[in-house]
Amino acid sequence: MDRTERFGMADRIITIGFLINAVLMVMKLLAGYFGSSEAVLADGMESACDFAAMLVTMIALKIGRKPFDEDHPYGHGKAESLSAMLVSLGIFATGGVILFNAGRTILAGTCLKPHGIAVVAALVTILAKETLFRYTRRIAQKLESPAVDSIAKDHRKDALSSVATLIGVGGAYWGLSVMDPLAAGLTAFFIFYIGWETFHNAAHDLMDGQPPREIIGDIKAIIDKIPQVECVHEVRCRRSGQYLIVNIKLEMDPQMTVKQSHEVTVIIKKCLFEEFPNVGDVMIHVNPHEPDAEHHDLIRL
Structure with missing residues (x-):
């Protein structure tokens, strides 16, 4: 998959989510306000924050797709992780506002009985958001994009929070009015969890954390199949x-010429590029293979 196809796929899935989220946002805000449901109104406020978060992500994807230049020799991909972190902060803020408003309503004893339109809005949101999550998550896993994955998690967060919203607004509709603000408060804790998960993953990538060990193992296994390679000393990866x-x-035969060892490294790179479409660059350091000697690379980290 080339760069154009990868970025085009990311653009499409985010645009779809952006448009559907806009429709759901307006629907929930209107249903919450006119349907007298704090839980559904809170859900609409959450969607408004998601709307802003998607704008940030779309901007980040445009920045991240720029090729490397003199000032950014490793490309601009970190913009995606930065945007995911900004999204997580927005998620935290949304959860805080919803929790505060729910607590204030319960303490003041001003719970209202919601109308049926609020129940319908919550049900529609669950169906739409869960479908969006499954579709977006498949694309995120295919692209291994932190920005697209953060959007997928945000869709799942909306679906889960809307389940709590449906329970609360449904219970309030049938007579137990306190369940509506309680559902809004419970929604806030779902939001906090998703916000933490998104923040943690983005911070891991920004700190150049290793990808899953399975990927490292797969890379080593491919290199081990190259006959000229005597030993794979180390594999390190970071995400951009x-x-x-x-x-x-x-390690390779010390009697090989520079040209021969270079040809082997080209073979390794081609194999990795073919096997892993998300590998952007491969840097290889060759040591002479000496069975009785240990290599101590100079490093300050």
């Missing part, structure tokens, strides 16, 4: 947006 930057230290 949708791409992985791979650093490899390996």
Whole structure:
């Protein structure tokens, strides 16, 4: 999959989510206000924050797709992780506002009985958001994009919070009015959890954390199949947006010429690019293979 196809796929899924979220946002705000439901109104406020978060993500994707330049030799992919972190902060803020308003309503004893339109709005939101989550998550896993994955998690957060909203507004509709603000408060805790997960993953990528160990193992297994490679000394990876930057230290026959060892590294790169469409760059350091010697690379980290 080339760059144009990857970024086009990311654009499409985010645009779809953006438009559907806009419709749901207006629907829930109107249903919550006219249907006298604090839980549904809170859900609409949450969607308004999501709307802003998607705008941030779309901007980040445009920045992240820029090719490397003199000032950014590893590309601009980190913009995606930065946007995911900003999204997480917005999620936290939304949860705080919803929790505060729900607590104030319960303490003041001003709970109202919602109308049927609020119940319908919550049900429609669950169906729409869960469908969006499943579709967006498949694309995020295919692209291995932190920005798209954060949007997928945001859709799941909306679906889960709307389940709580439906329970609360449904209970209030049938006579237990306090369940409406209680559902809004419970929604806030769902939001906090998703916000933390999104923040943690974005921070991990910004700190150049390793990808899952399975990926490292798969990379080593591919290199081990190259006959000229005597030993894979080390594999390190870090994420830059949708791409992985791979650093490899390996050992080869010390009698090989520079040209021969270079040809082997080209073979390794081609194999990795073919097997992993999200690998953006591979840097290889070659050590001479000496069975009785240990290699101590100079490093200050």
